[in-house]
Amino acid sequence: MENLEIAAVLREMADLLEIKGGVNPFRIRAYRNAVYTVEEYATPLRTLVEEGADLTELPSVGNEMASHIVELVTTGHLSRLVELAAEIPRSLVTLIRLPGVGPKKARKLWDELGITTIDELEAAAAAGQVAELEGFGEKTQGKILEGIVRYRARQGRFRLAEVDELIRPLLDWLRTDDAVQHVEVAGSYRRRRETVGDVDILAISSAKQAVIDRFLAYPQVLRVDLAGETRATVHLASELQVDLRVLDEQDAGAALVYFTGSKEHNIALRRRALERGLSVSEYGVFKLAASDGVEPQEDADLSTTGRELGERVAGRTEQQVYESLGLPWIPPELREQRGEIVAAERNELPQLVSLEDMRGDLQMHSDWSDGKNTIEEMLEACVSRGYEYFALTDHSQALAMTGGMDAEKLARQLAAIDEIASRHPEIRFLRSMEIDVLADGSLDIEDGMLERLDLVVISIHSRFDLSTADQTRRLVRAIEHPASDIVGHPTGRIIGRRDAIEFDLAEVLDCAAENHVAMECNAHPNRLDLRDTHMMEAKKRGVPIVISTDAHRVAELDLMSYGVEQARRAWLTPGDVLNAGPLEVLLSALGRI
């Protein structure tokens, strides 16, 4: 059982316990905390279980969660969930995915109307039965019906690059309004997560209502979900959800921290604040009033609303907010509660790699295979981006439909490259190729030709369905080939379209480290492969990373920023990224010189 599946079971436990009601809310929260840990963990927990490792070492995993995980890995099911499902229909958890329906309402729908599925809920709402229930009404019933339609049609998360395109004109629309002093996008977009569920926009203004009005008047707004005095939520025509919050300038820093998240990072900050007698919200950092007689609430009170606040100590800038908590400013890409607060406290935050550090691009295609531009056009585009070197990596013959090259065609290309390179001393031209790794792990070109290349990129483009063991063997054999330098888009995933191939990440990374082979972070926003957590694992195991665009046309060379952002999320410094350094260091790390 894989981590995501384990997490899904634990999440279902939490949902069912919540629907059941009368359960200690902190017990439910404990399940949700464990879900986060399991989802974020880079290596399969199944391997930890097989090694007999102590799972309670993991954050938010105690004896109970550890035994749950062991049971799931070894038996494939969780007896506690089976017991719970005998009391509460499991399908009720789908109801709370609907907007406006939470655990309490789901429970009521089941108790009063015997509803357990979305289909049954739709029928009951259409018949007007839902509005009759206490705590429900006509509006709620209508909202549920709309929500069901959207639930069935929903598109899922948006890729970061799509959101970039959708959100830029909206930002321009807001910025041209006089009432708006400043606009910034927060949320997972600012943390540069590979996909974004909804977009959080933060506006600074003293005329809040005017900003809300401007936002609601944006031509691409398809429907308004809610609109208050300081916040509004809309769906754009693209179905992308956008939340706007309008705040005073003095609150900008606290608000930006709050809305950038992640949720887990914020919770950790607030816990830290409480330890210091402070309270953090989107309105600032406040001293807590002396808490003489704090009356403990009986269960269900999840919030600390009503706590007496004292003097405000920070809020205008993010720096101030972190400083008030005894921390240096933390880059948004690191705010995932993966140890950044501890590192910040010790002043050990990494100096993250940036786009300006990049000195070359190590995967791109020309019209010799499936690229759209000539070799010389690609070269000139690299020069204009200020690169010191670049690698041209047209496909090998196994990808016939791309015009992949056999030995004879490669020989002709190398001759053409020599001629072009001789006219362009301003950049170092690396003769390279993206060579297919065949199903058995052999490379798709004669060894004799490999010797004529400066750099060899090896990639999997077929047989994505091999077993974990076979796929691991395949990659290990290819990496062990003495000519191999870089594994291109190692997991082969296409975000939202094709799953990653299955292999033993630890074994492959260790093999790469041993053989001086680098792993690529493919910067194309559809791939982002390796992903952030995998790169963290690679760094831990001493495997160098390269960031390449895999450009098939000149314009795609600009996708480099997406790769760099993912590398930043993986805590990588310029020293961890080979093509952020001088060519000699790169070639030496790959065992070329």
Added chain:
DNA sequence: GCCGTTTTCGGCCCGACTGTTTTCAGTCG
């Protein structure tokens, strides 16, 4: 259920908006 520079009990993050309430519960982020 988890956790520990106020450790093995007693805590556990904070606020806005909506709809249905006649003073607030539920949901959401």
